[in-house]
Amino acid sequence: MKKVNWHFQRKALAESYLQTVYQGAMSRIALLDVRRTGKTTFLLKDLYPIALENGFIPVYINLWGEPDSPTLAITQALHNTLNALNETVKGKLSELANSEIKKLEVGNNVFGKATIEFSDKNAHKPSESELFKIGQLVEALFNKCGDKALIIIDEIQHLASSDKFLSVQHALRTALDTYSDICVVFAGSSRSGVNAMFSDKDKPFYDSAFMIDFPRLGEEFVKHCCDTLRTHFDLNYDALAVNEFYEEIDKSPFWMMKLMTYLMAHKASLTEGTDYIKALMIQDGDFEGLKKRLRDLDIEILRLIRQEKTALYSAQMVEYLSTKVATEVTTSAIQTSVKKLKGMEIISQYADKYYIESPGFIRYLEANSP
Secondary structure, rough: OOOOOOOOHHHHHHHHHHHHHOOOOOEEEEEEEEOOOOOOHHHHHHHHHHHHHHOOOOEEEEOOOOOHHHHHHHHHHHHHHHOOOOOOOOHHHHHHHHHHHHHHHHHHHOOOOOOOOOOOHHHOOOOHHHHHHHHHHHHHHHHHHHHHHHEEEOOHHHHHHHHHHHHHHHHHHHHHHHHOOOEEEEEEHHHHHHHOOOOOOOOOOOOOOEEOOOOOOOHHHHHHHHHHHHHHHHOOHHHHHHHHHHHHHOOOOOHHHHHHHHHHHOOOOOOHHHHHHHHHHHHHHOHHHHHHHHHHHHHHHHHHHHHHOOOOOOOHHHHHHHHHOOOOOOOHHHHHHHHHHOOOOOOEEOOOOOEEOOOOHHHHHHHHOO
16 A cells, blocks of 8 residues: 655745745745644645755754753754764755654644643743854854755744743844854744744844745645545545635645545545534634634624725724724724734734634634624
């Protein structure tokens, strides 16, 4: 029995990012999007191997690997890569990437594994020697690889989750600035968290990377999934209908692959499969619990964000919302609502644009609100 490759490769996108950090005016980029949009899979299965093919030495660092001590996650990844350079480089480095891929696949198979459990109480404040180690290892990497070193840091927003990690931010920024020829790709599962790190002038990483919107997989991904079901499992589904569902779940590859698994395992109808996944999403995201915490104004603002409206505080919008909720709405009330939605991690903001953080939630509200 041969293992089926479900991965939809994005080679051109990976090559484009590699070219940007290596030949562009800025050697660091930060990929922005909400969670469960395939960033980690892309980093490990596309960017990492293509970097190897092009002669780069990639270091993949997942800061959720050691949530209480991101310093350890950084130094371990750098140390493992440097050790691998003493052996058959490409094969040994590929083993490191495959190890991370296995962790990713295990995590994706755990129902509801969207975020880690992290408490500031357990956060480890690194010692001076631990922070110094970061600089030492980055220096060693540069001495061995020069400008062909590529550091990939996933879940970068985790460094902003505790004040105890502020010194880690300073140490990492200093090391990367000292060896500025090293190429760096940042990514995270919180658009607002990543944005806050790189756009706040009072933060160590301010203006240190070029921000890029990570593009969602489109119809070609849906076609790939349907072709795989047909070719390997003799299961035929209407690609247009599957794509409608993919749009309904806000183009979340995570939930799309859950649907593929269900259809493959149960040989079920598409309707049965999509109903099952929708029920999972409601449970996983606690949609019912979230809805109970929302007022009518909150829901109307979410609908506007769904329509990609940005001028939420304009006089026209204030008048519109007052009509919709049948009571006088003020700019202050809208600001309070937006702050509340951000705090609940239902939305995030980058510049003047808002984003829905929870796939499928707005459609759930539309189906379950008057």
